[in-house]
Amino acid sequence: MSKAAYFTVSQLNNYVKLVLESQTTLRNITLRGEVSNLKPHSSGLYFSLKDADAVISAVMFTNSLKNLDFPLKNGDEVLVQGLVTLFTGRGSYQIIINKIELFGQGQKLLELEKLKKQLASEGLFDSTRKRLIKRFPHAVGIITGQGSAAESDLLRNIARRYPLVTIYLFPALVQGEKAPEDLRRVLQLTRSYPIDTLIIARGGGSSEDLWAFNDEQLVRALATYPIPVISAVGHEIDTTLVDYIADQRVSTPTAAAEIVVPDQNELVQNLKIYEERMEGALTNKIVNLKKNLNNLAKRPVITNPLASFSSLHEKLKLYRKQISYQLGNKIRLHLDLIDRYYERLHSALTRRVTNIQHQIHLYEQKMLALGPDNVLKRGYAYVTNEDGKLISSINDVTSGQIVKTTFQDGKITSKVIEKRGNEHE
Amino acid sequence: MNDKKVSFEERLKRLEVIVQKMESGELALEDALKLFEEGNTLLKSLQEELQKAEAEVIRVSGENKSE
Numbered sequence: 001m002s003k004a005a006y007f008t009v010s011q012l013n014n015y016v017k018l019v020l021e022s023q024t025t026l027r028n029i030t031l032r033g034e035v036s037n038l039k040p041h042s043s044g045l046y047f048s049l050k051d052a053d054a055v056i057s058a059v060m061f062t063n064s065l066k067n068l069d070f071p072l073k074n075g076d077e078v079l080v081q082g083l084v085t086l087f088t089g090r091g092s093y094q095i096i097i098n099k100i101e102l103f104g105q106g107q108k109l110l111e112l113e114k115l116k117k118q119l120a121s122e123g124l125f126d127s128t129r130k131r132l133i134k135r136f137p138h139a140v141g142i143i144t145g146q147g148s149a150a151e152s153d154l155l156r157n158i159a160r161r162y163p164l165v166t167i168y169l170f171p172a173l174v175q176g177e178k179a180p181e182d183l184r185r186v187l188q189l190t191r192s193y194p195i196d197t198l199i200i201a202r203g204g205g206s207s208e209d210l211w212a213f214n215d216e217q218l219v220r221a222l223a224t225y226p227i228p229v230i231s232a233v234g235h236e237i238d239t240t241l242v243d244y245i246a247d248q249r250v251s252t253p254t255a256a257a258e259i260v261v262p263d264q265n266e267l268v269q270n271l272k273i274y275e276e277r278m279e280g281a282l283t284n285k286i287v288n289l290k291k292n293l294n295n296l297a298k299r300p301v302i303t304n305p306l307a308s309f310s311s312l313h314e315k316l317k318l319y320r321k322q323i324s325y326q327l328g329n330k331i332r333l334h335l336d337l338i339d340r341y342y343e344r345l346h347s348a349l350t351r352r353v354t355n356i357q358h359q360i361h362l363y364e365q366k367m368l369a370l371g372p373d374n375v376l377k378r379g380y381a382y383v384t385n386e387d388g389k390l391i392s393s394i395n396d397v398t399s400g401q402i403v404k405t406t407f408q409d410g411k412i413t414s415k416v417i418e419k420r421g422n423e424h425e
Numbered sequence: 426m427n428d429k430k431v432s433f434e435e436r437l438k439r440l441e442v443i444v445q446k447m448e449s450g451e452l453a454l455e456d457a458l459k460l461f462e463e464g465n466t467l468l469k470s471l472q473e474e475l476q477k478a479e480a481e482v483i484r485v486s487g488e489n490k491s492e
Contacts, residue, residue, distance in 0.1 A: 158480065167480060267475060277444045279461075281444070285447075
């Protein structure tokens with residue numbers, strides 16, 4: 001062994017490090033492995049990557065951690081990108097990672113989670129967007145695998161429950177790479193059919209099998225779909241994005257059949273109940289009317305109409321009596337008054353007439369006594385002018401006037417010689 | 426096929442209205458009898474339709490066969 005030519009440990013490790021780092025392949029390698037022995041440290045994340053037979057140390061320094069967009073944990077299957085080098089202090093080689101992502105299903109799930117968040121933030125999964133499933137659909141559309149168990153299950157149950165419905169079957173690929181595109185094509189096709197409700201169904205399977213139902217474009221097409229959609233994809237635990245966007249989600253085709261159409265047995269039962277209720281209502285009506293009639297029939301006006309009339313008659317009689325009594329009193333009173341006035345008037349008039357007759361008689365006597373014939377008999381005479389007008393004053397005559405004097409046995413004609421007033425005597 | 430004039434649903438709704446009206450008890454006997462008659466006709470037609478109907482199946486793509 002030559003003593004002149006030897007390496008120190010440090011020299012060796014540095015040399016190997018240079019050799020490693022000079023390899024292009026190792027400078028930027030993509031490596032798949034499972035995370036284990038994860039240790040967070042102030043300078044970065046330290047862990048091991050392993051497969052079934054081998055292991056390698058790995059580190060992700062703080063400055064690269066910004067590229068880590070998921071919570072890394074032991075057991076994660078990951079793809080990393082980095083530089084293979086040697087940790088000289090320990091003489092162990094390692095990979096310094098600058099990028100890391102979940103591998104395969106893990107990565108897909110991560111992307112799905114991101115997409116779900118994105119769609120949710122757009123409000124596409126809001127409960128306010130959910131529409132009511134029509135209770136009595138004329139036609140139902142079904143998108144599912146041709147000849148699948150889901151298809152026969154849906155057909156059988158829908159037809160059994162509600163025979164009035166028309167079922168449109170839209171077979172589609174529900175699995176595999178071409179499934180998303182085919183589902184979108186068929187969804188577009190359904191729009192030109194007169195259906196009230198659409199069912200998208202697929203039996204259970206691995207999450208890989210159901211992957212087509214997480215397709216973003218399919219979900220967006222469903223978001224603008226014009227009629228209510230029921231999803232029955234996979235089982236209860238396998239929730240796909242189609243389940244989130246659907247107006248209603250169920251876990252089996254049978255359950256879909258139960259909400260998409262009513263059950264004819266229940267309908268027949270309900271119809272029977274309606275029939276009974278109508279009959280009951282009508283019977284009640286008639287019974288009530290009868291009761292009312294009976295009550296009316298029991299009233300005295302019906303049972304003994306004459307009684308009420310006779311009592312009325314009694315009343316009338318009484319009223320009449322009362323009225324005639326009152327009226328009679330009044331009339332009598334008035335008649336009495338009239339009688340009294342009449343008597344008074346009569347006696348007054350009689351008396352007056354008697355007086356007048358008496359006076360007339362007296363005047364007659366007087367006049368007889370005063371008549372000129374009797375006076376002439378007693379020796380008096382009266383003087384008239386030539387026209388026969390009685391002269392009773394000297395003023396009635398002038399001197400030289402012719403006057404006639406009448407006596408009881410004849411007349412004389414004479415001439416006024418002188419007239420002299422009484423005061424001159 | 427369905428009676429295209431008035432749908433099953435509409436007739437069922439009308440029947441429900443009739444039952445409620447009749448049960449309100451505010452009807453004259455004559456009106457109640459008329460409603461009863463109308464309700465019975467609806468009921469018969471609905472029952473018959475359910476009995477006679479058979480779901481129609483139309484396959485949209487692939488072979489067009491009815492079941």
